[in-house]
Amino acid sequence: MKLEAENLTKAYHQHEVVNIDKVAFGAKGLEGLIGPNGAGKSTLMGLLTRRIAPTSGRIRLDVGSGSRELNPLKSHEVARIGLIKTNQRIQGFDSLTIRDSLRLAVTSPRSEGFMSIFAGERDPEDVEERVSRLIEAFPFTDRNGYARSGGEKKLVDILRCLIAEPRLLLMDEPTAGLPDDITRTVMDIVRQKVADGKMRVVVVEHDLPLIWEYCDYVHFLSEGSILFEGAPEEVKSNRVVAEKYMGV
Amino acid sequence: MLLIDAIFIGLLEASPLILAAMGFTLIFYLNGFMNIAYAESITFGAYFAVLFNVVLGAHFYLSIVPSMLLSGCLSVAVYLAIFRPALNRGVGPTEMIILSVGVSFMLRYGLILVVGPENLFLNEPNITYMQFMGLGASNLQLVALVLVFVGAGVLYWMIYNTGLGEQMRGLANNHDLAMASGINPHRTSVAIWFIAGCAGGLSGVFSGVFAQVTPYMGWNVILITMLVTIVAGIGSVRGAVIAAVVAGVLTAFITLVTKPLYSEVALLMAFIGVLTFRGARTA
Amino acid sequence: MDYLIFSFSLMLVYIGLAQLLHVQFGLLGIPNFGVVGFWGLGLYGTGVLYVSYDVPLVPAIIVASLIVAVVSYVLASMVLQRSGQAILAATLAFAAMVATLVVTEKQLTNGVQGLGTIGFPFGDLASRNVVYFGVLLAVVVALIWVSAKLRDSRMGRMMIAIRDNEELAASLGKDTAGTKRTVFVVTCALMGLLGGLTAPLHQFLVPYHLAPSLTFAVWIALVLGGKSHNLGAMIGVFATFGLFDILIETYAPVPAEQAIMLPNFKLFCYGVLLVMIIMFRPAGMLGEDRPRHRARADAAPANDTAVKEG
Numbered sequence: 001m002k003l004e005a006e007n008l009t010k011a012y013h014q015h016e017v018v019n020i021d022k023v024a025f026g027a028k029g030l031e032g033l034i035g036p037n038g039a040g041k042s043t044l045m046g047l048l049t050r051r052i053a054p055t056s057g058r059i060r061l062d063v064g065s066g067s068r069e070l071n072p073l074k075s076h077e078v079a080r081i082g083l084i085k086t087n088q089r090i091q092g093f094d095s096l097t098i099r100d101s102l103r104l105a106v107t108s109p110r111s112e113g114f115m116s117i118f119a120g121e122r123d124p125e126d127v128e129e130r131v132s133r134l135i136e137a138f139p140f141t142d143r144n145g146y147a148r149s150g151g152e153k154k155l156v157d158i159l160r161c162l163i164a165e166p167r168l169l170l171m172d173e174p175t176a177g178l179p180d181d182i183t184r185t186v187m188d189i190v191r192q193k194v195a196d197g198k199m200r201v202v203v204v205e206h207d208l209p210l211i212w213e214y215c216d217y218v219h220f221l222s223e224g225s226i227l228f229e230g231a232p233e234e235v236k237s238n239r240v241v242a243e244k245y246m247g248v
Numbered sequence: 249m250l251l252i253d254a255i256f257i258g259l260l261e262a263s264p265l266i267l268a269a270m271g272f273t274l275i276f277y278l279n280g281f282m283n284i285a286y287a288e289s290i291t292f293g294a295y296f297a298v299l300f301n302v303v304l305g306a307h308f309y310l311s312i313v314p315s316m317l318l319s320g321c322l323s324v325a326v327y328l329a330i331f332r333p334a335l336n337r338g339v340g341p342t343e344m345i346i347l348s349v350g351v352s353f354m355l356r357y358g359l360i361l362v363v364g365p366e367n368l369f370l371n372e373p374n375i376t377y378m379q380f381m382g383l384g385a386s387n388l389q390l391v392a393l394v395l396v397f398v399g400a401g402v403l404y405w406m407i408y409n410t411g412l413g414e415q416m417r418g419l420a421n422n423h424d425l426a427m428a429s430g431i432n433p434h435r436t437s438v439a440i441w442f443i444a445g446c447a448g449g450l451s452g453v454f455s456g457v458f459a460q461v462t463p464y465m466g467w468n469v470i471l472i473t474m475l476v477t478i479v480a481g482i483g484s485v486r487g488a489v490i491a492a493v494v495a496g497v498l499t500a501f502i503t504l505v506t507k508p509l510y511s512e513v514a515l516l517m518a519f520i521g522v523l524t525f526r527g528a529r530t531a
Numbered sequence: 532m533d534y535l536i537f538s539f540s541l542m543l544v545y546i547g548l549a550q551l552l553h554v555q556f557g558l559l560g561i562p563n564f565g566v567v568g569f570w571g572l573g574l575y576g577t578g579v580l581y582v583s584y585d586v587p588l589v590p591a592i593i594v595a596s597l598i599v600a601v602v603s604y605v606l607a608s609m610v611l612q613r614s615g616q617a618i619l620a621a622t623l624a625f626a627a628m629v630a631t632l633v634v635t636e637k638q639l640t641n642g643v644q645g646l647g648t649i650g651f652p653f654g655d656l657a658s659r660n661v662v663y664f665g666v667l668l669a670v671v672v673a674l675i676w677v678s679a680k681l682r683d684s685r686m687g688r689m690m691i692a693i694r695d696n697e698e699l700a701a702s703l704g705k706d707t708a709g710t711k712r713t714v715f716v717v718t719c720a721l722m723g724l725l726g727g728l729t730a731p732l733h734q735f736l737v738p739y740h741l742a743p744s745l746t747f748a749v750w751i752a753l754v755l756g757g758k759s760h761n762l763g764a765m766i767g768v769f770a771t772f773g774l775f776d777i778l779i780e781t782y783a784p785v786p787a788e789q790a791i792m793l794p795n796f797k798l799f800c801y802g803v804l805l806v807m808i809i810m811f812r813p814a815g816m817l818g819e820d821r822p823r824h825r826a827r828a829d830a831a832p833a834n835d836t837a838v839k840e841g
Contacts, residue, residue: 049702074701074708075698075701075702076701076702076703076704076705076706076707079701079702079703079704080704084702084703084704085702087699091696091698091699092695092696092699093691093692093695093696093699093700094695094696095691095694095695095759096688096691096692096695100688101692103688104688104689104692104703105703107685107688107689109689109704109705109706111685112685112686112688112689112705113686114686116684116685116686117677117680117681117684117686117687118680118684119684119685122683122684122685122688123685160703164703164704281616282616282619282620330806330810333810334809334810337810337813339809339813341615341616342556342562342615342619343754343809343813345562345616345619346750346754346805346809347805347806347809347810349747349750349751349802349805350751350801350802350803350804350805350806350809351802351806352802353747353798353799353801353802353805354799354802354803354806355802356798356802357795357796357798357799357802358799358802360792360795360799361792361795361796361799365792365795471620471623471624471627474620474623475620475624478616478617478620510635512627512628512631513628513631513632513635516624516625516627516628516631517628519620519621519624520606520609520610520621520624520625521609523609523610523613523617523620523621524609524610524613
């Protein structure tokens with residue numbers, strides 16, 4: 001599973017926000033993407049999930065059995081090949097309970113056709129079990145009800161993506177709006193899933209200690225380009241990164 | 249020649265539509281929902297004209313302005329009594345449209361219960377037919393055309409060149425920012441609903457004098473008004489004027505080359521076609 | 532008596548239409564304001580096939596419903612991915628087109644003169660209108676049953692997710708555009724089917740039947756009853772059509788000279804009711820209704836260290 005971009009650019013009114021020669025995500029397990037404000041992280045995320053149309057360049061998803069060009073695909077097709085993204089801004093289904101939201105995410109589109117109307121049981125046991133196990137790891141106000149606060153909604157958004165187990169998960173600022181202990185529980189689950197070989201993950205974050213602690217590999221983005229890549233230790237001690245980001 | 253005929257007839261026919269489309273667009277622009285009850289601003293405008301012109305016996309030209317103003321007042325009253333509380337309560341756009349259907353029913357059938365379902369006629373001023381570059385039109389039609397264009401021009405100027413227009417555009421674009429910068433949303437909204445109601449009333453007076461006054465006259469043009477507004481893009485007054493003129497000319501042109509009834513079908517088809525490319529996308 | 536059976540049969544048609552609209556708007560969020568167009572195309576399609584081409588009633592109804600399916604597929608491909616207001620205007624325009632074409636295509640529909648006669652099936656059975664009522668009842672009960680099952684199914688859950696946040700649903704791999712199109716086409720074809728089934732009730736079809744008031748009557752019923760409540764559609768039709776068209780028109784002692792104003796009074800009341808409901812009880816008379824299935828969840832004690840906003 002590899003998400004590759006070549007000669008990827010995005011410009012708004014002649015102002016180039018992203019300009020990347022070549023980058024590959026998802027080759028190393030749990031990866032981090034860091035960079036100063038305005039480096040183009042969000043734009044890059046949008047480009048990778050096809051929400052933003054690139055000015056030029058190609059994005060391909062390598063799924064073992066061959067690679068697929070991402071640009072001509074619709075957004076649900078991207079998700080079905082195995083690429084899903086958590087949202088930076090709070091997104092949710094207001095009329096679904098936390099459980100239903102997770103059940104929805106874990107259910108494959110194939111079993112949501114017309115015939116499902118007449119199915120005896122709505123969700124099979126294993127779905128219920130996976131949903132319960134995930135929900136019980138977190139202190140929701142009402143585990144059988146609706147997400148109440150913005151924090152709970154944000155958490156549900158992340159859990160939806162985790163339970164769906166895409167081949168590659170992009171996490172857009174998972175710590176924003178969540179308390180520390182919750183973030184750690186989330187990241188522990190993520191690390192476990194990556195270790196089990198269930199998925200690859202790219203985390204976009206400002207919280208550097210979290211990146212150093214959890215990531216196997218880090219991409220450093222600045223002024224729209226990937227300036228440095230490597231293991232956390234290498235990135236931490238890199239002079240360019242220190243200059244551009246940590247202000248040393 | 250066919251084209252010139254079509255443009256001329258189209259402009260004559262479209263003149264009430266242009267006003268209606270502008271008023272409808274104003275409300276759409278300001279509050280973000282399609283106010284189907286706007287149909288009743290048009291209908292009531294015509295009935296107010298009947299009140300002044302037929303019941304009280306005033307000259308037709310004299311009854312135009314008071315009818316228009318009364319229609320504006322009605323519009324404000326409906327806004328204050330129903331739409332503003334609903335908007336404040338956070339009723340969604342689709343529900344607002346359904347609400348406006350309810351208001352429309354209430355007003356229209358309330359009117360029928362009071363004045364009866366019969367069609368009424370306005371006492372037209374003396375009509376003389378005039379020839380102008382080989383095109384025939386009555387003096388009344390020409391007066392209407394001129395008045396409508398003056399009205400539309402004033403409206404246009406108000407929206408793009410005055411403080412009120414600026415406040416309105418501010419409110420429509422960013423409600424909170426506009427409030428923070430000291431715009432009184434209440435006063436601006438009332439003013440806009442008044443102006444929109446006046447435009448609808450004027451449109452109704454002229455539709456009424458060209459044909460007849462019926463309780464359904466506003467309802468009959470509201471669909472085309474809605475389509476004009478949407479096709480013109482969300483609440484661009486400039487776009488609404490252009491789309492209304494084009495719709496009028498197009499209708500006249502199709503009427504001239506085919507059977508009259510097909511012009512409506514063709515126009516509706518054209519609108520759906522345009523919506524396919526111009527309506528805002530969901531996902 | 533025959534008139535009462537006719538009224539109740541027509542009421543069943545209204546309930547069916549409102550139920551289908553509940554699926555389209557209540558579950559999936561598609562504001563279809565052209566109900567009368569799809570229903571009317573089925574009605575007139577059946578009538579034209581039956582009267583002008585001597586097709587027997589049942590095949591005529593089926594073919595007419597298929598025509599509606601094709602037309603709604605085209606319409607869906609054009610506008611379904613646009614904003615709600617665009618869909619609303621386009622469906623309204625579609626219904627107006629159907630109504631106009633019925634008047635202009637005289638050689639097919641006999642225009643304003645009217646098209647007839649379409650008899651009941653079941654040949655010379657004396658109580659054939661009662662039997663036909665039974666058929667309608669079966670169809671409508673089936674519609675309500677299926678839509679109740681639908682709402683509590685995996686597919687229904689996905690539809691509600693699309694209604695709530697289409698972009699998010701798509702990002703989770705749900706084919707939102709495809710689902711909307713399929714459900715729209717199927718439900719519109721069923722509206723056409725109900726139209727076909729209405730043909731023998733009216734026997735004689737006139738363009739007046741295609742007035743937009745049918746669309747609004749169905750919408751008012753749905754909003755009154757509660758758009759996302761499965762029984763809302765039925766309750767709404769009882770409270771509007773049942774109350775005004777059956778109870779008052781049949782039993783209220785209204786003097787003849789005032790009776791002609793009754794339909795106007797009815798529509799005035801519809802308007803007032805609609806305004807009151809949206810202003811004071813937006814979820815409809817039955818209130819909010821959530822899908823069942825929650826009971827399955829374990830009764831874990833609420834945890835007091837809830838996730839707070841950070």
